Amino acid sequence: MAAPQPDLNTAQRAAASVRVRGLEKTFDGDHVLRGLDLDLAPGEFTALLGRSGSGKSTLLRVLAGLDGEHAGEVATGGGVAVAFQEPRLLPWKKVWANVVLGAAVPAPREAALAALAEVGLADRADAWPLTLSGGQAQRASLARALIREPRLLLLDEPFGALDALTRATMHHLVLDLWERHRPTVLIVTHDVDEALRLADRALVLTDGRISHDIVVDLERPRRRDDPRAAPLRAELLTALGAAPTTP
Numbered sequence: 001m002a003a004p005q006p007d008l009n010t011a012q013r014a015a016a017s018v019r020v021r022g023l024e025k026t027f028d029g030d031h032v033l034r035g036l037d038l039d040l041a042p043g044e045f046t047a048l049l050g051r052s053g054s055g056k057s058t059l060l061r062v063l064a065g066l067d068g069e070h071a072g073e074v075a076t077g078g079g080v081a082v083a084f085q086e087p088r089l090l091p092w093k094k095v096w097a098n099v100v101l102g103a104a105v106p107a108p109r110e111a112a113l114a115a116l117a118e119v120g121l122a123d124r125a126d127a128w129p130l131t132l133s134g135g136q137a138q139r140a141s142l143a144r145a146l147i148r149e150p151r152l153l154l155l156d157e158p159f160g161a162l163d164a165l166t167r168a169t170m171h172h173l174v175l176d177l178w179e180r181h182r183p184t185v186l187i188v189t190h191d192v193d194e195a196l197r198l199a200d201r202a203l204v205l206t207d208g209r210i211s212h213d214i215v216v217d218l219e220r221p222r223r224r225d226d227p228r229a230a231p232l233r234a235e236l237l238t239a240l241g242a243a244p245t246t247p
Helices: 010-015 056-063 095-099 108-118 134-146 164-181 192-198 229-239
Strands: 018-027 030-040 045-049 071-075 080-084 152-156 184-188 201-206 209-215
Touching: 018 056, 030 056, 030 209, 045 056, 045 192, 056 152, 056 184, 080 134, 095 108, 095 134, 108 134, 134 164, 164 192, 184 192, 192 201, 192 229, 201 229, 209 229
Parallel strands: 045 184, 045 201, 080 152, 152 184
Antiparallel strands: 018 030, 018 071, 201 209
């Protein structure tokens, strides 16, 4: 049932990987986030949905520490890494050098090769970024995030520009990496089916607050045609103001 996020008890709050209270963010006097509260448990995979301009990417930037001009309490309790929709690889550096860019790791090349191997890209370590396909570039972006061993992994619509087949492949990869490393994951997406395929929870951001917090209690691996997903899909579409489609 759709409902605002319930109050957590003291023990749960203490264990939360992310704790946000009363988050306020304005742009030129326009309130984008309005007293937002959020708790993410360690190792939880959460999807964040909302209409365009609802503040999803703004929230991720605050959690990533990229936007410090806000009011309210924000605690992430450890290392944070971000993968954006655009891989943001530097074209004048080899792929392996992009992976370790800004990361304080011993034996940088060896560390980069290990991270690239995890995402199935070890054979492209010495390639130039402009020679990569879209899916390969996103794999490199994930390797760059994972090499930091984050406790919190933020994904800002990382698969939005990929074709359907590459996107499905990336879904499998992300789930595999999550199951191996178990960071807390928050993914921003416009795709209800992507949220249901990946996440344990689906949050809807409306008018600067979390308006719906829906548990996605489906066994993995998940299928789009799973009949148990249909009511969750309808609930999310309704929360987003879209008419549910008939299966």
